[in-house]
Amino acid sequence: MSATMTTSKQTKRKPVPLNGVDTPTLFATINAVSAQPELGKFQFRAKNRWLSGTHSQSTMHGFFGAGGEQTHIAPYSAEGDHPAVLSGDDAAPSPVEWVLHALASCLTAGIGTIAAARGIKLNRVESTVEGDIDLRGVLGLSADVRNGYQGVKVSFEIDGDASPEQLEKIVMQSQARSAVYDILTNGVPVSVSVKTPATV
Amino acid sequence: MSATMTTSKQTKRKPVPLNGVDTPTLFATINAVSAQPELGKFQFRAKNRWLSGTHSQSTMHGFFGAGGEQTHIAPYSAEGDHPAVLSGDDAAPSPVEWVLHALASCLTAGIGTIAAARGIKLNRVESTVEGDIDLRGVLGLSADVRNGYQGVKVSFEIDGDASPEQLEKIVMQSQARSAVYDILTNGVPVSVSVKTPATV
Numbered sequence: 001m002s003a004t005m006t007t008s009k010q011t012k013r014k015p016v017p018l019n020g021v022d023t024p025t026l027f028a029t030i031n032a033v034s035a036q037p038e039l040g041k042f043q044f045r046a047k048n049r050w051l052s053g054t055h056s057q058s059t060m061h062g063f064f065g066a067g068g069e070q071t072h073i074a075p076y077s078a079e080g081d082h083p084a085v086l087s088g089d090d091a092a093p094s095p096v097e098w099v100l101h102a103l104a105s106c107l108t109a110g111i112g113t114i115a116a117a118r119g120i121k122l123n124r125v126e127s128t129v130e131g132d133i134d135l136r137g138v139l140g141l142s143a144d145v146r147n148g149y150q151g152v153k154v155s156f157e158i159d160g161d162a163s164p165e166q167l168e169k170i171v172m173q174s175q176a177r178s179a180v181y182d183i184l185t186n187g188v189p190v191s192v193s194v195k196t197p198a199t200v
Numbered sequence: 201m202s203a204t205m206t207t208s209k210q211t212k213r214k215p216v217p218l219n220g221v222d223t224p225t226l227f228a229t230i231n232a233v234s235a236q237p238e239l240g241k242f243q244f245r246a247k248n249r250w251l252s253g254t255h256s257q258s259t260m261h262g263f264f265g266a267g268g269e270q271t272h273i274a275p276y277s278a279e280g281d282h283p284a285v286l287s288g289d290d291a292a293p294s295p296v297e298w299v300l301h302a303l304a305s306c307l308t309a310g311i312g313t314i315a316a317a318r319g320i321k322l323n324r325v326e327s328t329v330e331g332d333i334d335l336r337g338v339l340g341l342s343a344d345v346r347n348g349y350q351g352v353k354v355s356f357e358i359d360g361d362a363s364p365e366q367l368e369k370i371v372m373q374s375q376a377r378s379a380v381y382d383i384l385t386n387g388v389p390v391s392v393s394v395k396t397p398a399t400v
Contacts, residue, residue, distance in 0.1 A: 020253030026287040040335035048304035050325035053220030056308040058301040060293040076293045080305025087226040093260040093276045095306030101258040104248035105280025106295030108256040125250035135240035148382035154392045164396035182348035187387035192354045194371045196364035
């Protein structure tokens with residue numbers, strides 16, 4: 001989820017589809033939201049169901065945006081579980097690994113989009129995301145250790161028809177406009193509510 | 201990823217497997233990490249590869265923990281893409297939806313684990329996670345609008361063989377010990393590095 005008005009001002013070229021990005025539609029979207037800001041209000045959703053132990057399944061289908069209710073072309077589902085060393089059945093990636101996937105996929109989507117907006121053809125984009133965590137936090141063994149990652153490191157390798165400097169700038173712009181990077185680095189207010197049979 | 205020493209001190213019952221959680225192993229893990237804190241140092245990883253446009257794929261296989269290199273029972277993979285209204289092919293959930301799945305699966309894993317540790321049998325746990333985002337941020341249309349979610353709301357429905365108060369306390373304890381809840385609400389330092397063909 002990344003684009004840049006700056007780029008459209010800097011470059012006078014007519015946008016053409018590139019890197020699999022429908023660039024004309026992207027700029028049309030930017031212009032539409034610019035003219036009618038309420039079109040930019042989105043709500044994304046996941047519905048989760050406990051299966052057993054530490055294993056659960058989410059479905060992501062409907063979302064609100066562009067002025068109305070939308071649905072994905074299919075109801076996507078995914079599972080989460082703890083590995084065996086963390087009292088799970090290892091039936092799926094762990095929740096903290098899903099965070100890394102969210103970050104990698106957001107930054108990479110931005111790279112594809114920004115490169116297209118700048119008229120740069122990409123050949124290859126790969127990344128490794130590493131998150132360091134001390135389980136004394138979640139295990140309740142130390143009040144001084146946080147529950148979550150202490151740090152996350154993203155290492156990109158990128159190849160495209162541009163100078164190393166141009167390629168690096170694409171990654172930096174994606175970081176500057178990434179929704180997930182912002183969520184992880186700046187935090188977000190999260191509210192949790194509970195209904196029990198007595199309140200349902 | 202949640203457990204609680206407090207609970208093991210409060211309850212004198214012998215831990216037995218419950219809710220699909222191998223509770224004796226869980227307490228053995230807590231005791232092992234307590235005795236040898238370096239066993240609690242974990243590193244989780246995702247390797248991502250750009251496919252086209254805003255579409256990419258991550259693989260989650262190896263991780264470090266419990267004193268050595270580990271692998272999941274299988275290399276798990278997942279994709280990410282933008283919906284069509286955001287210049288993607290809608291081939292997969294969007295990166296910001298993966299964040300919601302990460303949060304739901306973490307809190308739910310904690311609920312299963314904590315209930316087991318407290319000797320409470322669960323019948324049903326379902327949740328809806330909603331994240332509100334204003335795309336003027338990522339589209340570069342307003343310096344006053346953040347890129348990420350402005351807020352996230354988690355709504356649980358939980359049923360089990362316990363009082364409403366006990367069930368609510370399980371959810372609250374999961375929130376208090378959730379890695380992903382901590383990451384999202386408190387933020388985490390993220391570093392991004394880039395290699396181009398010139399530097400590879």
